[in-house]
Amino acid sequence: MYTALQCYGGVIVLNPNDNFIDLKMENEWLSLSTKEESSTVNSSWWIPKRCSSTSEEHTIYIWDNFISKSAAKNVAFIAHGYGGLVFLNLLIQRTWEVMNKVYSVALIDSMHHTLHQVKNNPQVQEWIQKHCREWVTNSKPLDRPIGSLVKVDCPTVSAGTEKYSLAPSSTLQAIFKYLKSTLKAKNTVTLSRSPIVTRSSKNKKRGNTC
Incomplete structure (x- = not known):
């Protein structure tokens, strides 16, 4: 990364393999950030990323x-x-x-x-x-x-x-x-x-x- 920045000035790293979100973890993170209890079920629910x-x-x-x-x-x-x-x-x-x-x-x-x-x-x-x-x-x-x-x-x-x-x-x-x-x-x-x-x-x- 350092070499690329030195030589070319700008770098964009793509992550094409990260295609799904664990909705349970997402809601848990949101509940912690808003100090509210999560209402999601215990099992994970994976949904495609927009x-x-x-x-x-x-x-x-x-x-x-x-x-x-x-x-x-x-x-x-x-x-x-x-x-x-x-x-x-x-x-x-x-x-x-x-x-x-x-x-x-x-x-x-x-x-x-x-x-x-x-x-x-x-x-x-x-x-x-x-x-x-x-x-x-x-x-x-x-x-x-x-x-x-x-x-x-x-x-x-x-x-x-x-x-x-x-x-x-x-x-x-x-x-x-x-x-x-x-x-x-x-x-x-x-x-x-x-x-x-x-x-x-x-x-x-x-x-x-x-």
Whole structure:
């Protein structure tokens, strides 16, 4: 978190797995805060969270209400496991917004399935190949390329460990290095495409001739 704040200035941590509220505990907390007795039954009663009843709904809500409205022009995602599938769902649901605002995505042992989720959308498939990279648990050293049978998927490299639970910590420094390099490449392309203002171009704008 500290490294991300230092390098990028802002961080949003999503919690797409927290989708239900224990109504009994909620009412008990409210009764303590208001000093009133709780009238709930002893058994727990779990209800879906508003705007967060599923991982997909949670992520789209955070995108619509926070990320898309932020002043940040360069957004990167780090997604682990099912989070990769959820990000692809966001990409499909908010295609143009995501493609314009997100410059890079780092996936860790992702459960996404490009062929199944994206289907016949070559433009999105091309974006995934260009802007995403996946680190997978493997016996090879960190960042070594791993062959993939899915040609339309993103480049895949080793996480430097065979343990799923250790993959996020094992890949963190490599991921930050990747995000830094892709942001630098994006900014370089943006600068190269910017028109160079010369004295003659200024004169033309003013209606003057040399």
